[in-house]
Amino acid sequence: xxxxxxxxxxxxxxxxxxxxxxxxxxxxxxxxxxxxxxxxxxxxxxxxxxxxxxxxxxxxxxxxxxxxxxxxxxxxxxxxxxxxxxxxxxxxxxxxxxxxxxxxxxxxxxxxxxxxxxxxxxxxxxxxxxxxxxxxxxxxxxxxxxxxxxxxxxxxxxxxxxxxxxxxxxxxxxxxxxxxxxxxxxxxxxxxxxxxxxxxxxxxxxxxxxxxxxxxxxxxxxxxxxxxxxxxxxxxxxxxxxxxxxxxxxxxxxxxxxxxxxxxxxxxxxxxxxxxxxxxxxxxxxxxxxxxxxxxxxxxxxxxxxxxxxxxxxxxxxxxxxxxxxxxxxxxxxxxxxxxxxxxxxxxxxxxxxxxxxxxxxxxx
Amino acid sequence: xxxxxxxxxxxxxxxxxxxxxxxxxxxxxxxxxxxxxxxxxxxxxxxxxxxxxxxxxxxxxxxxxxxxxxxxxxxxxxxxxxxxxxxxxxxxxxxxxxxxxxxxxxxxxxxxxxxxxxxxxxxxxxxxxxxxxxxxxxxxxxxxxxxxxxxxxxxxxxxxxxxxxxxxxxxxxxxxxxxxxxxxxxxxxxxxxxxxxxxxxxxxxxxxxxxxxxxxxxxxxxxxxxxxxxxxxxxxxxxxxxxxxxxxxxxxxxxxxxxxxxxxxxxxxxxxxxxxxxxxxxxxxxxxxxxxxxxxxxxxxxxxxxxxxxxxxxxxxxxxxxxxxxxxxxxxxxxxxxxxxxxxxxxxxxxxxxxxxxxxxxxxxxxxxxxxxxxxxxxxxxxxxxxxxxxxx
Numbered sequence: 001x002x003x004x005x006x007x008x009x010x011x012x013x014x015x016x017x018x019x020x021x022x023x024x025x026x027x028x029x030x031x032x033x034x035x036x037x038x039x040x041x042x043x044x045x046x047x048x049x050x051x052x053x054x055x056x057x058x059x060x061x062x063x064x065x066x067x068x069x070x071x072x073x074x075x076x077x078x079x080x081x082x083x084x085x086x087x088x089x090x091x092x093x094x095x096x097x098x099x100x101x102x103x104x105x106x107x108x109x110x111x112x113x114x115x116x117x118x119x120x121x122x123x124x125x126x127x128x129x130x131x132x133x134x135x136x137x138x139x140x141x142x143x144x145x146x147x148x149x150x151x152x153x154x155x156x157x158x159x160x161x162x163x164x165x166x167x168x169x170x171x172x173x174x175x176x177x178x179x180x181x182x183x184x185x186x187x188x189x190x191x192x193x194x195x196x197x198x199x200x201x202x203x204x205x206x207x208x209x210x211x212x213x214x215x216x217x218x219x220x221x222x223x224x225x226x227x228x229x230x231x232x233x234x235x236x237x238x239x240x241x242x243x244x245x246x247x248x249x250x251x252x253x254x255x256x257x258x259x260x261x262x263x264x265x266x267x268x269x270x271x272x273x274x275x276x277x278x279x280x281x282x283x284x285x286x287x288x289x290x291x292x293x294x295x296x297x298x299x300x301x302x303x304x305x306x307x308x309x310x311x312x313x314x315x316x317x318x319x320x321x322x323x324x325x326x327x328x329x330x331x332x333x334x335x336x337x338x339x340x341x342x343x344x345x346x347x348x349x350x351x352x353x354x355x356x357x358x359x360x361x362x363x364x365x
Numbered sequence: 366x367x368x369x370x371x372x373x374x375x376x377x378x379x380x381x382x383x384x385x386x387x388x389x390x391x392x393x394x395x396x397x398x399x400x401x402x403x404x405x406x407x408x409x410x411x412x413x414x415x416x417x418x419x420x421x422x423x424x425x426x427x428x429x430x431x432x433x434x435x436x437x438x439x440x441x442x443x444x445x446x447x448x449x450x451x452x453x454x455x456x457x458x459x460x461x462x463x464x465x466x467x468x469x470x471x472x473x474x475x476x477x478x479x480x481x482x483x484x485x486x487x488x489x490x491x492x493x494x495x496x497x498x499x500x501x502x503x504x505x506x507x508x509x510x511x512x513x514x515x516x517x518x519x520x521x522x523x524x525x526x527x528x529x530x531x532x533x534x535x536x537x538x539x540x541x542x543x544x545x546x547x548x549x550x551x552x553x554x555x556x557x558x559x560x561x562x563x564x565x566x567x568x569x570x571x572x573x574x575x576x577x578x579x580x581x582x583x584x585x586x587x588x589x590x591x592x593x594x595x596x597x598x599x600x601x602x603x604x605x606x607x608x609x610x611x612x613x614x615x616x617x618x619x620x621x622x623x624x625x626x627x628x629x630x631x632x633x634x635x636x637x638x639x640x641x642x643x644x645x646x647x648x649x650x651x652x653x654x655x656x657x658x659x660x661x662x663x664x665x666x667x668x669x670x671x672x673x674x675x676x677x678x679x680x681x682x683x684x685x686x687x688x689x690x691x692x693x694x695x696x697x698x699x700x701x702x703x704x705x706x707x708x709x710x711x712x713x714x715x716x717x718x719x720x721x722x723x724x725x726x727x728x729x730x731x732x733x734x735x736x737x738x739x740x741x742x743x744x745x746x747x748x749x750x751x752x753x754x755x756x757x758x
Contacts, residue, residue, distance in 0.1 A: 022685070027704045063685055066704040110755035111682060 001025050001054060001062070003047030005175045005182045006119025006163060008054035012178055013162035014117045015058055021117070023055035023062040026104065028071040029193065054180050067103055074098040076193055080206050083229040086258040087332025090147070090300065091191055093346075097150040097282070105158055115158045120144045123164030124156065125342075132156050134284045136341040139167045146300050149336035149346035150282045200230045212261030214241055217254065217270060228261050234271060234328025241265065252327075254354075272325030272355040278318045278335050278347025287311065287345065295338040296320045298329050298349065304338055318347040325355045367692040367740045371573075371730030372522055372550060372670055377616070378575030378731070384619035385577060388612035395609045396600060405611045412618035419621040420569065420584060421558030428583045428601045429614055433549045433570035435594070436583040437467040439605065440545040440566040441516055443591035445475055448513040448543070450592070455513040459502050461486045461494045462713035463521055467568075468547055469709070472516075481513070491658040491665075492526035492714045496536045509540035516544065519551035519567075523697040523710040523726055524657035525670030527555065534563040543589060549573055549581075553624035554632055554667050565589045569621075571613065575731060576620030580613035627731075635729050636661065636668035638738060642727060643671050645742040650749050652676055656711065656724070669729040672697055674716065678752035680724045681705050686748040692741055697726035722757060 001007040001023045014021045025048045048064055055062035075094050082089035105116045121137035122145040134156055137143040151159065163171055175183035194202045207229055214223035223241035225231065235253040244251065244265075252271045255264040276298065290311050295304035307320040320335060329352050337344040377385075393405030410424070417424045430436040441458070448455045460472055462485050475481035486502045488494050494517055503509050515537045520527045530546055537544035543565040551557050553574035559567055566589055570581035585591065585604065593599075597606030624631075640661060647653055656672040658665040675683060680696035687694060698708035698721075707721035727741065 022689070061685070061688060063681065064704055065681075068704075107682075107755045110751065111686060112751055 001051040002119075002188070003050035003054075003182065003185075004119065004188060005172060005180065005185055006121075007051070008058070008119070008180045008182050009171050009175050009178070010117055010119040010160075010162045011055070011060065012058045012174075012180070014160060015060060017162070019115075019117070019160075021058075021060045022113070023051065023058070023060050024104065024108075025051040025062070025064045026071070026099070027064050027066045028068055028099075050182050050185070054182055057179055057181075065104065065107070067099060070103045071095070071099055071193075074103075079191075079193075080203065082332050083203050084207055084258055085332075086228065086256040088232055088330040089332045090334055091193070092147040092300070093150045093334050096148055097155075101151055101155040101159060105155065109158070115160050117160035117162065119163055120148060120161050121163050121166075121168070122148050122161045123341075124159065124161055131285065134343040135164070136338070136343075137164045142168045145338075145341075145343050146297055146334075146336050149284070149334060149343050151284060152282055153285050156284055203227070203229050210261055212263065214239065214263045214265055216244060216251075217264065217266045220244075222251075222265065225263050228256050228258055228263050231256055231263050232328070233330035239265060256330075268327065270354060270356050271327045273327070273329045273352040274322050274325050274355045275353040276320050276322070276326075276329060276335055276349050277351050278320075278349045279316060280348045281311065281316055281318050281345060282347070283345035284343050285345075294344055295340075296322065297336045297338060298326060298333050302326075309337060317350075367737045368732065369692065369694045369727040369729065369737060369741060371733065372726065372728035373695055374572045374578060375575055375730040376732055377577065378620045378623045380623045381571075381576050381616040381620040385612045385616035388615045391611075393611065395611055396598065405609075408611050408615050409609050412614045415618040416582060416621050419618075419625040420552070420567075421560050421562075422584050423560070423587075425587060425602075426559060426584045428585050428605050429609055430581045430583055430601075430605055431607070431610075432572075432579055432581040433465075433547070433568055434467040434581075436568040436570070436581045437465070437547055438471050439583050439591070439594050440568060440585075441468055441471045441514070442475065442479075442594060443604070444514040444543055444545060444566065444589070445479065445481060446592035447590040449479075451590070452510070454507070454511050456480055457482050457484055457506070457512045459484050459486050459499065459512060459515045461488045461517060463488055463492050463523075463526075463710045464516065464518055465522055465547055465549070468516055468518070486517070488713055490715055492521055492524050492656075492710060493658070494528055494533060496529060496532040499533055499536045500539075503536070503540050503542065509542060512540070512542050514543050514545060517546055519546045519548035519557065520555065520667050521657070521710060522550045523670075523708055523724075524672045524714070525550075525667035526657045527551070527663070527665055527667060530562055530564070538563060550667060550670075553621070553628065554635070554669060555663060556628070559584045566591075571617035571620055574620050574624040576617040577613045580610055580617050582617070631731065632663065632668045635733070636663070638729055638733055638735065639668055639671050641735065642729070642738045642741070645738060646671070646673060646727075646745060649742050649746050650675060653749075654720070656714070656716070669733075670726065671728075672724065672726045674711070674720050674723045675725065675749050675752070676720060676723055677757065678723050678749055679705075679755065679757055680722060682752035682755050683725050683748060686751055687741075687744065690744050690748075692744055694741075695726045695728070697724050719757070 052062050075091050079091045121142040123135040125133045136145045190197045209226040211226050213221045216222050222244035231253045233253050251265040254266040296307040297304045306323040310319045331349050333349050334346050335349050336346040393401035395405040395409045413424045413427045417427050458481050472483050476483050484502050486499050517533050545566040546564050547568045548557050549570050552569045565586045567584040572578040593604050595606045599606050654674040707718045711721040
C-alpha cells in the first residue's frame with residue numbers, strides 16, 4: 001500500500017472478495033522525507049501514514065517492510081548504470097520484476113501468504129484449465145499492463161489486480177464511498193525515487209557533468225553538451241544547436257554514446273526505427289512459436305505497432321520487424337509484446353535499426 | 366487475544382478507573398481560588414501525597430508532568446542547563462547507551478544544540494552498568510568538575526536488566542555530581558524508594574503501572590536546581606507549567622497505591638510466570654537466545670520481561686505472524702518511520718547487529734495468565750520456522 005488511492009481500493013476489494021489481507025507499505029528510501037513535495041513520490045513518512053490510515057479504515061493489519069537496500073541495489077543503481085551506459089531504462093518495470101513480485105512476493109510466500117495484490121490497472125484472465133493471462137485494463141488511460149510485462153507465469157500465478165476492470169474515476173468514487181481519505185490524493189507521476197522530478201539533475205549528481213560534442217550523422221560537430229546521459233533518443237528540445245544544416249528543419253537525438261560522450265543528432269526521417277531487437281526476454285505464459293505476428297509497445301503510454309517477431313531461444317534474443325516506423329526508440333526501453341489485449345511477454349531493447357540505414361548496419365550498444 | 370506487551374502499556378487498574386471517572390464528573394482548576402478549585406486542589410494534593418508515599422518520597426518531591434518522556438526531558442535538559450549556568454565548564458553528561466529514547470534522544474539533542482558532550486558509560490553483556498565503570502568515566506578527561514549530570518535508568522525496558530542504582534548514586538555523589546534515573550519500568554515491579562536511593566531526580570509514569578496514559582512525574586530532590594522546559598503558570602514548583610490534569614493525577618495515584626499494595630505478591634507471581642515462559646520458549650525453540658541477565662532474581666531482572674533473539678528470523682516477521690494469531694508482543698526496539706532498527710540496547714550489550722534484528726520481547730502484567738504463556742509456546746515453533754524461511758531481508 002503506497003499511501004495512494006489505487007492500492008487502498010485494491011486492498012478493500014481483496015478483503016471483500018473473501019481474502020485474508022494484510023497491508024504492506026514498502027520503505028524504499030533509506031532517508032524518507034517527512035512530507036510530500038507536490039504529487040510525486042510514494043516514499044515519504046506522510047505516505048506511509050496515509051497507507052496506515054487506509055488500512056485502519058479497511059480493518060486490516062498493516063506493516064512497513066524495509067526494502068530500501070534491495071530497492072537501491074536492484075532499481076536505483078541499475079537506473080543510474082543503465083543511463084551511464086547510454087540506455088534509457090524504465091525503473092517501474094524493474095521494480096515490479098525485482099521488488100514487488102520478487103522480494104515482496106518471496107517474503108510473503110515464506111510467511112504463509114498466497115499472493116501479492118496491487119493497485120495496478122491490469123486484468124488477469126483465468127481459463128478453466130487454470131492458465132492465467134495478463135491483459136490490458138478496461139481503462140485505456142490508466143492501463144498499466146506495460147509495466148507488468150516483465151512478470152513471468154510463476155509471478156502472475158501469485159498476483160491479484162482488483163482494479164483492472166474499473167475506470168479510475170470509479171475507483172476514486174469508490175474510495176470516497178468507503179471513507180478512504182486518500183480518495184482525492186493526486187496520481188503519482190514520474191519516478192518515485194526522484195522526489196523533485198528532475199531526472200537530469202539526479203543523474204548529474206551521480207554521473208557528473210562532462211562536456212562532450214554533439215555531432216550529425218556525417219560526424220561533423222554541430223554543438224556541445226554537458227553530459228550525454230542527460231539526453232533521450234528522440235529528444236528535440238534543449239539541444240541548443242540552432243540550425244546546423246541551414247535547412248530550417250529540426251534535429252533530434254539519434255544516438256547517445258557514453259564511451260565517447262557523444263550525442264548524435266539527425267532529422268526526423270533518420271529517427272525512424274523499423275526493427276528493434278531485445279534481450280532479457282520475459283514471458284507471461286508459454287510461447288509455442290519462434291516466429292509470430294503481434295503488437296509491440298515500446299513506451300509506457302506508447303502506441304502499439306504491428307510487428308513480425310522472431311524469438312531466438314538459444315541466444316535469448318527477440319527481434320521485431322515493425323510494420324510502420326517508430327520514433328524515439330532507445331536501447332534500455334522495454335518492448336512489450338501484445339496479442340490484442342493479452343500481454344505475451346517483453347524484452348529489453350538492446351539495438352534498433354533505422355529506416356535510413358542500409359540493411360545489416362545497426363545502432364547497437 | 367493474548368496480550369504480552371505490558372511493558373508498552375498495561376490495562377488500567379480498576380482503582381484507577383474509579384478515581385478517574387469520579388473526577389471526570391467534576392469541574393475545577395486546581396489553581397482556582399473558589400470552592401471547585403479548592404476541591405480539585407485537594408484531590409491533586411492527596412494524590413501527590415499518595416504517590417509520594419508509594420515511592421518513599423515527600424509530597425514536595427513530586428513534580429507532575431505529561432508523562433515519562435516529558436519527565437526525562439525535564440530532568441536531563443533542566444539539570445544540564447542549570448548546572449552549566451552555574452559553571453560553564455560543566456558540559457559532560459554520563460549515560461549508558463541502553464537508555465530509553467526519551468533520554469537518549471534528549472542527550473543527542475543537547476550534544477547537537479547545546480554544546481554537551483556525551484560520555485557513554487559501558488555496559489556488560491547483560492546490559493549492566495558497573496559502578497567502577499561509572500567512576501572511571503567520571504574521572505576521564507577533564508574530570509568530575511566538567512560533568513553536568515549522570516543519568517542511568519533503573520531497569521531496562523527491552524531486556525529487563527536491573528541496575529545497581531544505589532551503588533551508582535554513591536559513585537556520583539562521591540564526586541558531588543547529580544544523578545537522574547528513569548524508573549519507568551522499575552516502578553510497580555521492584556521496590557523503588559526515592560529517598561533511600563539518594564537520587565537527585567527520578568522519572569515515573571502512570572500507564573506502565575495501571576494508570577492512565579499522559580501523566581507522569583519527576584521526583585526531584587529539593588536541593589536540585591533545574592531550568593524549566595515549559596513556561597507559563599509555574600504550577601509545579603515553578604519547574605513545570607500547565608494546568609494540572611486532576612482526573613489523570615487521581616488515576617495515577619490510585620494505580621500507584623494499588624501497585625505498591627499488590628507488588629510483592631504480584632512480582633512473585635509474574636516472576637514465576639516469566640520463568641515458565643522462558644523455560645518453555647527455550648524448550649520449544651532450542652536455539653533461541655535469552656537476552657539480559659541469566660540470573661532471574663529481582664535484583665538482576667524485572668519480573669515481567671522476557672526478551673529473546675531467534676537467530677535467522679526477522680523480529681518483524683515474528684511479530685506479524687504472532688499478531689495474525691492474536692498474540693501481541695513487541696520487537697522491543699524503537700521504530701524509525703515505522704522501520705524496525707536493530708535494538709540500540711542489544712548493540713550496546715555487544716550482540717552482533719545481525720542477531721539484534723531477530724529480537725522479540727514478551728512482557729507480562731496484572732492480567733497475564735498461564736494460559737497466555739501456553740498459547741504463545743504452542744504457536745511459537747511454527748512461527749519461528751516460517752519467519753526463518755522468510756529470512757532476513
